[in-house]
Each structure stands twice: as structure tokens, then as C-alpha cells.
Amino acid sequence: MNIEQAAKQLEALGNPTRLQVYRMLVRAGEAGLPVGQIQERLGVPASTLSHHLQRLLLTELVTQERQATTLICRANYPVMNGLIGYLVDECCADATCAKPIRTAAA
């Protein structure tokens, strides 16, 4: 994980709509959610949502899988764990803050 990539992922999450989408996908778990479901729950126009999803896809925080005409979206946990790991390492590099014990997570 380099700093440019981390910044891009943080920026992708740093928008209320996109963070809501991501949160929703995490809660949906393995099953994921179709784009249309997300759109309905959020109440945003399809084109607007699609734009936001592209940002999340581009940074690999979210993946998509096509099932017939619908696209299922899923949170990409390893990528988020990588980002969190980077932040933890940055945050606690030299500091006295309590450092969570990291498991074998990527």
C-alpha cells in the first residue's frame, strides 16, 4: 500500500453517499446488493449512483458480479483491511496511542 493509493481510497470513502453505499454493502454481507436495490434505498437517481459506484470500483473497495441483467455489488473486505492496516501503521508508527492487536488480516 503506497500513500497515493491510500489517499485515493480514502477520498473514495470520503463522501457521505459513497460511505453510505459501502456501509450498506458491508451490512449486506456475502449476498451483496443489486445496484437497483442500493438506488431504491438511497433514493438517488441511477446515473448519480452509477457515478459513485465507479469511484468505489476504481479503487477496488467494491466489486461487481453480473447476474443476468442485474449487477450485484459487494464490499471488498481485503482492500478495506489493507487500508485500515495502513492507517493503523501510520497512526501508531511513533505514537503512544493504543494500537489494536492486528491478526493475520491483509
Added chain:
Amino acid sequence: MNIEQAAKQLEALGNPTRLQVYRMLVRAGEAGLPVGQIQERLGVPASTLSHHLQRLLLTELVTQERQATTLICRANYPVMNGLIGYLVDECCADATCAKPIRTAAA
């Protein structure tokens, strides 16, 4: 930690210059760094840096303390820990990803 606040903090960190500043401050530890030092190391104009620092100050990710004519900047670890905690909770709410064991960190 609400979602709006988390998004604001993520956005603040989601810029390469600001993430570099934050990283630099973490590495500086308790001593912190004067604005001028940060400026010199980053090689950006003072006004540009000041703008970025305002964003970090506004989200409380960074604090400042005046010492005579110089302003010492420090990473605000509890705020970062709060953000990381939020991400961990969001990320692992319903998921099968490896969840780091959290200590008593804020």
C-alpha cells in the same frame, strides 16, 4: 461517530498532500512539527499548506499549539483512533473478514 463526520475526516485524509502531512506529524510524535518545517519538507507554498492544514484542523485530525511566532502541529491520535474504530466496525459488521482485536482505544 456518525457517518457524516466519518466522511468528512476520510475526505480530509483523502488528498495526497494532506495524508503526507498527517503521516509526517505521526512520525514527529509528541514533539510535533512547526508549520514552516512541514512546508520546507513538502516544498509547497505557505498559503497552499495553510489551506490544507485548515482542513485537517477543522476535522480535528490535527491540533496546533502556538510557541511564540511558530505554530506547532500535532497528530490528534484519539480522533484517528475513533475513525479507524468506525471503519473497523463498519467493515466487519456482518462480514467474515478477520477483525483485529480492539483494545481499549477510543
Added chain:
DNA sequence: AACATATTTCGAATATTCTAGAATTATCGC
């Protein structure tokens, strides 16, 4: 092939962010 559904891409308006030079404010030492 025509149709229906799901989603993206296009195009354009508006808003925000980023950048940086110039002017201003803050603090200290003389």
C-alpha cells in the same frame, strides 16, 4: 427480432477543491 428490465454513458450545469501570489495578522526582540 422486438420488447422489457437493469444499468451505464453522455452532456451539460453547478458547486467545490486546489493552487499560489499578494496582502494581512500575530508575536517577539530591540
Added chain:
DNA sequence: GCGATAATTCTAGAATATTCGAAATATGTT
């Protein structure tokens, strides 16, 4: 108060993000 150093605020231009309707694409169904 004056001068020097440190940093911010002002101002403005360029770049990027956000929004969303309309048109286009993708896939399955009849």
C-alpha cells in the same frame, strides 16, 4: 513603536467533483 519572522487570509484562476435527465448499452424473454 519598529523591524523581523511565522503563518494566515484574501483573491482569483484552473481543475475536478457532483448532479441528473436523456440516450445508449447489456441481458434475458417472448
